[in-house]
Amino acid sequence: MTVYTSGEHCAMCSAAHAWAGLGRIVYATSTPQLLGWLDELGVPPGPVTPLQVTEVAPGIPVDGPVDELAEQVRALHVRYHRGQPG
Known part of the structure; x- marks a missing residue:
């Protein structure tokens, strides 16, 4: 099985994914990308x-980030954290 997601799993979701044996993860954006965006937006850690x-x-095979989707996902985070409607 392959799970597709817009953002890389957090630690809790990664552990649950592994314990459940769900297989490969494909994510559009990585944890370091998200952390950089949140820092730029002034969101506290x-x-x-x-x-x-x-x-x-x-042991989980992963593919990501997908560079072509990064700006789209970043824009969603910007809108959310600035309180702008979707």
Whole structure:
């Protein structure tokens, strides 16, 4: 099975994905990309250390980020954090 997502899994979702044996993950944007965007927007860091899928579940095959989709996903985060309607 392959799971497709707009953003790389958080640590909790990565662990659950691995324990459930869901297989490959394809994500459009990575944790480092998200962290950079949130920093640019002045969003304070969360209470949990952000980890990439491969740090939490090294046995899961992953593909991503998809450079062609990064700006579209970034725009969604900008709209959300600036309180703009979708």
